Structure formats: C-alpha cells, structure tokens
Amino acid sequence: MTRGALAGIAVTCLVTAGAWGAAKPDVLFIAIDDLNDWTGCLGGHPQASTPNLDRLAARGTLFANAQCAAPACNPSRAALMSGLRPFTTGVYENGQPYGKPLKDVLTLNRFLQREGYAVIGGGKIYHGGGGLPDEATTDWDHYFNRGPDPHPPEKSVSGLNNDHFDWGPVDAKDDDMGDHRLVTWASEELQKKHDKPLFLAVGFVKPHLPWYAPQKYFDRFPLESIQLPVVKTNDLDDVPAAGRAMAKPDGDHAAVVKAGQWKHAVQAYLATIAFVDGQIGRLMEAVDRSPRAKDLIIVLWSDHGWHLGEKEHWRKFALWEEATRPPFLIVAPGVTKPGARCEAPVDYMGIYPTIVDLIGLPVPKHVEGPSLRPLLVDPAAPWSHVSICTHGRGNHGVRDRDWRYIRYKDGSEELYDHRNDPYEWTNLAGDPKHADVKKLLAARLPATEAPDAPRGGGKEGGEGGGKGGGKGGKRKAAAET
Numbered sequence: 001m002t003r004g005a006l007a008g009i010a011v012t013c014l015v016t017a018g019a020w021g022a023a024k025p026d027v028l029f030i031a032i033d034d035l036n037d038w039t040g041c042l043g044g045h046p047q048a049s050t051p052n053l054d055r056l057a058a059r060g061t062l063f064a065n066a067q068c069a070a071p072a073c074n075p076s077r078a079a080l081m082s083g084l085r086p087f088t089t090g091v092y093e094n095g096q097p098y099g100k101p102l103k104d105v106l107t108l109n110r111f112l113q114r115e116g117y118a119v120i121g122g123g124k125i126y127h128g129g130g131g132l133p134d135e136a137t138t139d140w141d142h143y144f145n146r147g148p149d150p151h152p153p154e155k156s157v158s159g160l161n162n163d164h165f166d167w168g169p170v171d172a173k174d175d176d177m178g179d180h181r182l183v184t185w186a187s188e189e190l191q192k193k194h195d196k197p198l199f200l201a202v203g204f205v206k207p208h209l210p211w212y213a214p215q216k217y218f219d220r221f222p223l224e225s226i227q228l229p230v231v232k233t234n235d236l237d238d239v240p241a242a243g244r245a246m247a248k249p250d251g252d253h254a255a256v257v258k259a260g261q262w263k264h265a266v267q268a269y270l271a272t273i274a275f276v277d278g279q280i281g282r283l284m285e286a287v288d289r290s291p292r293a294k295d296l297i298i299v300l301w302s303d304h305g306w307h308l309g310e311k312e313h314w315r316k317f318a319l320w321e322e323a324t325r326p327p328f329l330i331v332a333p334g335v336t337k338p339g340a341r342c343e344a345p346v347d348y349m350g351i352y353p354t355i356v357d358l359i360g361l362p363v364p365k366h367v368e369g370p371s372l373r374p375l376l377v378d379p380a381a382p383w384s385h386v387s388i389c390t391h392g393r394g395n396h397g398v399r400d401r402d403w404r405y406i407r408y409k410d411g412s413e414e415l416y417d418h419r420n421d422p423y424e425w426t427n428l429a430g431d432p433k434h435a436d437v438k439k440l441l442a443a444r445l446p447a448t449e450a451p452d453a454p455r456g457g458g459k460e461g462g463e464g465g466g467k468g469g470g471k472g473g474k475r476k477a478a479a480e481t
Helices: 003-008 051-057 073-082 108-114 178-191 215-219 241-247 249-258 262-289 348-358 373-377 432-442
Strands: 027-032 061-063 118-123 142-144 167-170 198-203 211-214 297-302 328-331 340-342 387-390 396-399 403-407 413-417
Touching: 027 262, 051 262, 051 297, 051 328, 061 373, 073 108, 073 348, 108 118, 108 198, 108 348, 118 178, 142 178, 167 215, 167 262, 178 198, 178 262, 211 215, 211 262, 215 262, 241 249, 249 262, 297 348, 328 348, 348 373, 403 432, 413 432
Parallel strands: 027 198, 027 297, 061 340, 118 142, 118 198, 167 211
Antiparallel strands: 061 328, 297 328, 387 396, 396 403, 403 413
C-alpha cells in the first residue's frame, strides 16, 4: 500500500459495538520509552534489575525475538498505533509529525473507541508533539498529563553539555517523578467501575534521556562494579559507509569515552530502568487489587532499543539488534500460558491486530501485520513471517529466527548469523556462501516506499529525528515528552 492509498482508509466502524455485548475484555496497554533488552527476562546486561517486569512476563508470553517497526519514537509508535508501516505512511523519523498522515486512519485507540470501549490514556503513547491536536479529546475519552520530572541544579551533570544527553542522580523522591504520578493515576482508573469495557494506555517516559532518577537507584549499581557492554574493537570496519554514518562514532561515543563517562552512563541507564521497574511493580499491585484482575489482557512493549557504545553508537537510530530489539509481552487469560517464551520473529505491526483478535472483533482491513494469537496459543507454532525495521526511507533490516539482513538506501548490505554471532560482529554480506540467505530475506523488503511525510510542526524529541550527533553530537530541539 502506498501513501496515496491512505485516503481510502476511512475512520469508520467496521463492526457494531453491540457485537460483543458485555463480554468484551478490558485491556491494559503499557508502553515504555527507550528500554532495550537490559531486562532480566531478555538478559541484555548481567546487572539489569527488573524483577517486576520479569514477574509480569512470567504471567504470559514473552516474545524474545521481537523487533520494533522503526528505531525512533515517532515512527515506531505511529506504526504500532496505526497498523501501517513507515514505508506506507511516510513517517520515517521523529521530525515528521504523524497527525496529517494518520488523519484518516482507523488507529487502535480510534477503533476501540468506536467499538464501545472507554479509551483512556496517560503519559507517552504517541510521540509528543505529533501534530494531532484532537488527541486528548476526540481520540481519547480522557488523557492524563504525567507532568515534568525533577532535574538537578547543574546544567550538565555528565559534563558533556549536550542538551538532554545527560545522566545522574536527582535530589527527589519517587513520588516527585512523572512516571510515579502516572501509576498513581492509572491505579485509580483500574479501581473505578466503568460502564464500558476499558482500554487503559499507560505510557512510561523513562528510561528516556536524560537519565535522572532518585539517588537510591544509583546506589544499587556502585560505579566501581559497573560492567560495560560487550564490544569488539574496530567493530565498524566491515560495516558499509551508510551504517557507519548512522553509528556516528565521532559524535556521542567519542565524547563519552573522552570524558570518562561510559561507566557513569551505564550506571545511570541501569538506575533509570530500575526506577521504571519499580513503577511497573506498583501498577501490577494495582491490577491485582482491581475488580478486573482475573480477565485483564495486558500488553507491554517498549518503542525500540538503545545502544550504549556497541558499534561505537549511542541512542537508537540504527538497524542493529541493540536498537531494534525491545521487550514485548502479552498476558491474555485463557489464551496464554504462564512463563511461555516465543522465539519466532515478530514485529510491532502484530500488536494492533492481536489486541483486536483477542477481544473477538474482525481486524480492520488496512492493518498490515498478522495477529500473533497463534503464537500465544502455541509459541512453537509454525510461523512464516519475518520482522522488518525501517530507519529512514530506503533503509531496512529484516530479521528471522537466525539471521539479520540490512540493506541501506545506497544498496550496501550487512548480514549477521545470530546462531554463531549474537553480537553482530561479523558482516557476512560479501560471503557468496550466504547468497541464498540474502536473497530470501531481501525478498521481504518493500517493493515500493511512500515519499517522506512533511517535516516540522512538532517536537523532535531533542534528538533531531536521528539526523544530529555528528562531531560534538549537538542536537537542537526540545526534550521529548
């Protein structure tokens, strides 16, 4: 489907609200910002402490090989919520407001609202400043603003003086933090009696930059004990120029290493993750106290991963595993089995159709991803799909169970064998022995791609839509909310 076809996707109700009656299940929809696989259940870092997220994963199915639709907040969330891939809408990067491209699309919240749900959201679900002025009115029955986080008195705790690319403890209590206020609000909503089935979207902002959290979370990870990510010297040597341009080794990474801040950054990311995990624990306690605990569908996801020096890269904005593999899990009473783990390659285009499938309604025709219900019933079920991640028009990564294939706009390629190279250290794209693998994965790339959606008109997340971060790594835009 091309962007021109979007005009035909009318915001209309496909099924009457009375089709399900009172039996429609409630849904708790949990989004986390910038959390990579540094969780206990995914094992991305040996010091990561996420007992609450891990316990939640143990209630249902953890998708251990899930990939985001795009390694940036705005396109990832726009794709997930619309059911349309970035190369269908033209929303490829943070600086392309989703409002106009999705204006006539039956997004997930719109669909559920029109199917008789009380659609309530708070925190960060769509990308802040996305250009959809009626988001808090006609697209949601109610939307909660979590408010700002406390900041330290210093302009730059890390000394890097690079906008919100900063980290360190703040003199604050948990309840001073925006995500704590968010959980307090969501907990109250869970206890309320609603006259409609409930879709409650809870969007955590942490661990998005800056990595500020109360001191007690930093104390859990003493600086002298911090383990840096496992990296390979000269890892970019076999990466094509287009990939090195995404990594920007002379930007963030060079600045962090020169300032002696690598361990400090890892400590701060771990601390901020631990803070968010504590809020997930509070939310789950509220779930268990609520009258809807027994039959509640829970979906948890993070919009993309994050690099902390792997391939001399920081942030998201790349097509390697660290940037594209976030935590994703579903708890669906009567469907999922506790402690299930699925290794099939899935991406976030499956979230919208799966929720609709689980509540028993036909999936809207425009939705491009498959329902994941077969994998919820049996995580080892046959699965012919691959995951596709897009970063900028013409740049895509394809992941199956064993391989990652990347093709850039200029035609250059990378290929990694995850059976023998889980860190993606050896690019096999030039090895003729793997030509058949490349051909099979390349066949899954889009044949056509929408032109870039217009830029400007909304916040770019303080990260320049992935365009910044050259020498000095300076980015101009306001902090993401």
